[in-house]
Amino acid sequence: MPDLLLGQTLTFTDDPFLSGPDAAQHERNGAVLIDGGRIQAVGPADVLRAQHPQATIHNYGSALISPGFIDAHAHYPQTGIIASWGKRLIDWLDTYTFPEESRFGDPAHAARAAETCLDLMLAQGTTTVCSFCTIHPESVDALFSAAQARGMRVLGGKTCMDRNAPDTLRDTAQAAYDQSKALLNRWHGVDRLSYVITPRFAPTSTPDQLAALGALWAEHPSVLMQTHLSEQHEEIAWVGDLFPQARDYLDVYESFGLLGRKALFGHAIHLTARERARLREVGAALVHCPTSNAFIGSGLFDMAGLKAEGQRVALATDIGGGSSFSMLRTMAAAYEIGQLGGTALHPAQLWWLATAGSAQALGLGDTIGTLRPGIEADLAIINLASTPAIAQRAARADNFWEALFPTLMMGDDRAITATWVAGKPTRPSLL
Structure with missing residues (x-):
């Protein structure tokens, strides 16, 4: 049974250092369809819900559905x-x-x-x-x-x-x-x-x-x-x-x-x-x-x-x-x-x-790191109002980037609503 995640979505079609912010695609009412550990579709929520009525719904509201973060150097x-x-x-x-x-x-x-x-x-x-x-x-x-x-x-x-x-x-x-x-x-x-x-x-x-x-x-x-x-x-x-x-x-x-x-x-x-x-x-x-x-x-x-x-x-x-x-x-x-x-x-x-x-x-650009069909379904679900300080600033935002930036600057593990690994939600044993 496929899973359909609902929320805001953000993915990239190019390097924004080269193409500017337009290299990122944001969908306010978006959805990501997952099956077999991979992303099968990304698009407007109403369209994907109609196309896949059998999918299990995971409604994250206004949270951001993002590719999982990738840490390229650690010890x-x-x-x-x-x-x-x-x-x-x-x-x-x-x-x-x-x-x-x-x-x-x-x-x-x-x-x-x-x-x-x-x-x-x-x-x-x-x-x-x-x-x-x-x-x-x-x-x-x-x-x-x-x-x-x-x-x-x-x-x-x-x-x-x-x-x-x-x-x-x-x-x-x-x-x-x-x-x-x-x-x-x-x-x-x-x-x-x-x-x-x-x-x-x-x-x-x-x-x-x-x-x-x-x-x-x-x-x-x-x-x-x-x-x-x-x-x-x-x-x-x-x-x-x-x-x-x-x-x-x-x-x-x-x-x-x-x-x-x-x-x-x-x-x-x-x-x-x-x-x-x-x-x-x-x-x-x-x-x-x-x-x-x-x-x-x-x-x-x-x-x-x-x-x-x-x-x-x-x-x-x-x-x-x-x-x-x-x-x-x-x-x-x-x-x-x-x-x-x-x-x-x-x-x-x-x-x-x-x-x-x-x-x-890491040579994995066709495997992880973005939201598009065929990519492995590693996701981070981000609450963009995870603390009072972040919420009050995000509420004043005039656009998506202004709403995201307070979480980027002030966010921590409280902002992580869920983490999906290979198409499955995971809860670390330390939590």
Whole structure:
């Protein structure tokens, strides 16, 4: 029996950074028909109700039916240390991240963290995440097993490090290759899961390890590769010391076969002109992590400039360096950082980044991230009057974008009326 969801609908036909707000289609009295885990139709409520009288009705009133949010860069093992005080990137890793990640060789600990993280994300309307794991294969198994149990589309990979990390978190070039390959063969393409080749970042991998992972990617060019790039000035200087032969940070990755259209580079704040030109040329994706950039003091991502020159950009929480599991809060932070850079991002642009834009960056633009027939039915139902403060502001709105923007800026998990995963409403166990 198909399900028919009634409410406001919002979907995108193009990138609003290129086409403006008209790239988004809003239907005040809309409907989404779901059957077999996929969207079958989107249109006016009265039309779809007449065409499908047998469908089970889910009337969400004036709530917004949106594609589920897509978090393009996260560290699920850092769930337990989110909102830890007072450090910048390198000290953050040494003080908080590495001690916590050392625990993930314990399958039970890894399973608890993965389940908690995914449930927190579902409660915030996030239906897909691309996550770093730890060096332990058990951490990858835990993430994908938790995703399977929830029917989620999730991407992730073993984080590889063979230097500048504690003994408990170092593998070797050969182990990184062998274990990553085994995990890729075990999990990639199973159910809704995708393996991602994952060197943490250049400072924690020797040239041999980066070369091994580049070779693995060459053998499996259809998978994604994720890492970090140019997050803080101290990090960039460190990379320069470790790789003195490289022209710049990006050149390190390229020299080891770790640059291409299926590459995801987290942060990418302090890029040189050459790096920007090369990233645009190959079509790699940059992942903006605004709450993390503010919380750890990294800098201001040049969203307006990067998009204007044709870069592919996604949006992400970067938990636990990021300070919120909420993609609403992440959009708000992206707006605030845009303002500091002199550009007010339109709500259509922000919502696109959190849905269709991130889907496209992950190579999943024809699979998730928008409302159209054939797309997997991952949805977030958004209450646009979830708190008194939001409700009173939305009531004064003259158009849809004015009504949406208060939720974008002030919304939290109270705004998530429901989350649908693979065509089924879900209620995280933590609620």
